[in-house]
Amino acid sequence: EVQVVESGGDLVQVGGSLRLSCSASGLTGDGYSMAWFRQYSGKDREGIAYIGGYGGGAEYANAVRGRFTISRDNAKKMVYLQMNDLKPEDTAMYYCAAHLIGSRWHSPGSWNHWGQGTQVTVSS
Secondary structure, three states: OOEEEEEOOOEEEOOOOEEEEEEEEOOOOOOOOEEEEEEOOOOOOEEEEEEOHHHOOOEEOOOOOOOEEEEEEOOOOEEEEEEOOOOHHHOEEEEEEEEEOOOOOOOHHHEEEEOOOEEEEEEO
16 A cells, blocks of 8 residues: 655745655655645645656656745655745645656656655744
């Protein structure tokens, strides 16, 4: 059974930093892609960061490029999202996704496994 679990969400001030962690157990090998999504209240989930299998090929949404960094530790089956220079508009529920099965990484329907989410709140 595949389990995806996020952690690290918190309340942080504008301009601060936060690192989210995601553990993905039950997936074999290191060739599967991972991604981070976020969801505002009442809105659809949106992809913000993607990392390819074996740690290659990171991609970012325009809203976070240059501020957020996705990385992975294959030995620990972990993916991270380092978030710097946080803004109030970064306040959202953040989700980790594992195993890309579609062609568009930023589309929620392209992912096979999801975590339960972790809340990030940026106060001004």
